[in-house]
Amino acid sequence: MIELIKPILPEMILFFGACLVLLLDVFQKFVDHLMNLSSVLLVLCIVAIVLGVPDGVYYHNLCVISMFTGLFKIALLTLALFQFLATSFLMDKYALNKNEHSVMVLFLIVGACVMVSANHLMLLYVGMEIQALAAYTLVVMQRKSEYSAEAGVKYFILGSLASVLYLLGASYLYGAYNTLYLHEIITAIKAGSTLGGLGSILVVSAFLFKVGLFPFHQWVPDVYQGAPTPSTSIISTLSKVTAVAVVLKLICGLFYDNKSLDTRWIFSAIAILSMIVGAVVPIVQTHMKRFLGYSSIGHAGFMLMGIVNIHVVGVSSIIAYVLIYSLTLMMTLICLMSLKDKREPDEERNDLELSKLGGLSQVRPKHAFMLAVCFLSMAGMPPLIGFFPKLLILQYIINQGQMLLTVFAIITTVISLFYYLKIIKLMYIDMPTKQSIGISVNVNMRLLWVFIPAVIIQLLGCYIPILQTIYVQYVTPAAETLIIGTNEKIYS
Amino acid sequence: MIDPFHINILSILVFVIAAMGILISMNNLIKVFLCIELMFLAVSINFIAYAYAAHNIDGHVFTVFLLTVAAAESAVGLGILVFYFRRRSVISVADATVLKG
Numbered sequence A: 001m002i003e004l005i006k007p008i009l010p011e012m013i014l015f016f017g018a019c020l021v022l023l024l025d026v027f028q029k030f031v032d033h034l035m036n037l038s039s040v041l042l043v044l045c046i047v048a049i050v051l052g053v054p055d056g057v058y059y060h061n062l063c064v065i066s067m068f069t070g071l072f073k074i075a076l077l078t079l080a081l082f083q084f085l086a087t088s089f090l091m092d093k094y095a096l097n098k099n100e101h102s103v104m105v106l107f108l109i110v111g112a113c114v115m116v117s118a119n120h121l122m123l124l125y126v127g128m129e130i131q132a133l134a135a136y137t138l139v140v141m142q143r144k145s146e147y148s149a150e151a152g153v154k155y156f157i158l159g160s161l162a163s164v165l166y167l168l169g170a171s172y173l174y175g176a177y178n179t180l181y182l183h184e185i186i187t188a189i190k191a192g193s194t195l196g197g198l199g200s201i202l203v204v205s206a207f208l209f210k211v212g213l214f215p216f217h218q219w220v221p222d223v224y225q226g227a228p229t230p231s232t233s234i235i236s237t238l239s240k241v242t243a244v245a246v247v248l249k250l251i252c253g254l255f256y257d258n259k260s261l262d263t264r265w266i267f268s269a270i271a272i273l274s275m276i277v278g279a280v281v282p283i284v285q286t287h288m289k290r291f292l293g294y295s296s297i298g299h300a301g302f303m304l305m306g307i308v309n310i311h312v313v314g315v316s317s318i319i320a321y322v323l324i325y326s327l328t329l330m331m332t333l334i335c336l337m338s339l340k341d342k343r344e345p346d347e348e349r350n351d352l353e354l355s356k357l358g359g360l361s362q363v364r365p366k367h368a369f370m371l372a373v374c375f376l377s378m379a380g381m382p383p384l385i386g387f388f389p390k391l392l393i394l395q396y397i398i399n400q401g402q403m404l405l406t407v408f409a410i411i412t413t414v415i416s417l418f419y420y421l422k423i424i425k426l427m428y429i430d431m432p433t434k435q436s437i438g439i440s441v442n443v444n445m446r447l448l449w450v451f452i453p454a455v456i457i458q459l460l461g462c463y464i465p466i467l468q469t470i471y472v473q474y475v476t477p478a479a480e481t482l483i484i485g486t487n488e489k490i491y492s
Numbered sequence B: 001m002i003d004p005f006h007i008n009i010l011s012i013l014v015f016v017i018a019a020m021g022i023l024i025s026m027n028n029l030i031k032v033f034l035c036i037e038l039m040f041l042a043v044s045i046n047f048i049a050y051a052y053a054a055h056n057i058d059g060h061v062f063t064v065f066l067l068t069v070a071a072a073e074s075a076v077g078l079g080i081l082v083f084y085f086r087r088r089s090v091i092s093v094a095d096a097t098v099l100k101g
Helices: A002-024 A031-050 A067-087 A098-117 A121-139 A146-177 A182-189 A194-211 A219-226 A229-255 A264-284 A288-307 A312-338 A345-351 A365-379 A387-399 A403-428 A445-462 A464-483 A486-491 B004-024 B029-054 B058-088
Strands: A056-058 A063-065
Touching: A002 A031, A002 A063, A002 A098, A031 A067, A031 A098, A063 A067, A063 A098, A067 A098, A067 A229, A067 A312, A067 A445, A067 A464, A098 A121, A098 A229, A121 A146, A121 A182, A121 A229, A121 B058, A146 A182, A146 A194, A146 A219, A146 B004, A146 B029, A146 B058, A182 A194, A182 A229, A194 A229, A219 A229, A219 A288, A229 A288, A229 A312, A229 A464, A264 A288, A264 A403, A288 A312, A288 A387, A288 A403, A312 A365, A312 A387, A312 A445, A312 A464, A365 A403, A365 A445, A387 A403, A445 A464, B004 B029, B029 B058
Parallel strands: none
Antiparallel strands: A056 A063
């Protein structure tokens, strides 16, 4: 019996654990400890993945376990764990039920894990819907806020349209090749057919929506702004990491070595336009989370450059980029969360106006320092960790001779440095005003337990050898499982 | 003789009608949800046609899953709709203009 469920043991732990948390939530006695229970579940799940089954395919080719899926699942769980540890004592400020919140996060991770290891279009769809429904619920969790309601409606409508696009694409792929298994489609698609090409583009574009790339980016700033900040931090990191994993899996499978379908110009155009949106629009933003939403579009565009020519180096630099960027973004949002004071939920919109960060360094020096480190890291300043993946991607596209992309990447990075520095100037040079946030907050000292590891992680960029070791030992093999002869090796 | 290609055209027609429906019924969220359901059904027709033509069971199974998941999705959607109506006292998407910039 245990052998039978061993490949999906992590998902089982999460699913039944989430049900247990939901059940125990009705007993007054347990209410305060359930966030800790969820954290324990996440740790158990990481252990189950590390000690799990050997790489291969399970359940009649439905489910793949490989270096790639293991890396992404552990990254997802670690990010969620970080969030739980950091926010368990911040949730009361948000008029959120923290246990319902953690249940939804657990369900979201179940969906994400299913998506990452799915090898069947139907399984991929079910995973995507589990993840998306949990995400919609997270957005509307703040019951008193009309911003939350509006963001929820927008996210739901656009998200359903994305899943319809995916289904249409899947139906064309099914019609062209009469199979729903990804590895069979990948083998068959090399021959080329119009229906199959159309299907694969539709399927990939549904996930480009989830990442928030240019033609499908409209939902990103609205949802980031409207959702309560704890949910924003989950959606902007966990959902994005999953979507990037699936995009990598699909693009490497469907478009690698595919003579009949040249997608390079499409992806170049999407990358360039996303980077332009992410560079120009944030300059005029006045709300912190909206600003982060627009800048994340730019980061997604930067990532996409690594896959214009499909190659192991590009894929592994994308993996490094998405993991490091999500971690930095989560740190930024946790920092902003801890600055919130207890007011009516609807005032939250004004709570995070950029102008209210003025003079933060004099009111809350630790927070200001942390935010400054995160922003510089996102901009890609050398001593910090965010520089490393940017360097990898730029190096890769220069080696590939993509000069147009390189020029746009460098220009947009410089512009983005400008607006990140503008916020740092606001925090360090401007004087605090009466409206500045953080004046009335009692910061819980347990936050230091988050800040110190966060700064250490950010400063890892000073010590390149350790990053290099991680990159060579874990990230590159993960990328290799996607590209080099995976099909022949695993499925034979 | 009807082959999958003809059904494909039917499904595209239904799909386009649903898409137009979303565009012209922006003043009513319920209509938008109905149109999204119609899109799911258009895709199901496609799956069934291909499965029938290829004598392959996978497409039929996918359709069953698709309908189930679509039902769950509309349950969540209606929940969000009720929440939105309580906060804003309208169900029009065109009025959703609090978040902008």
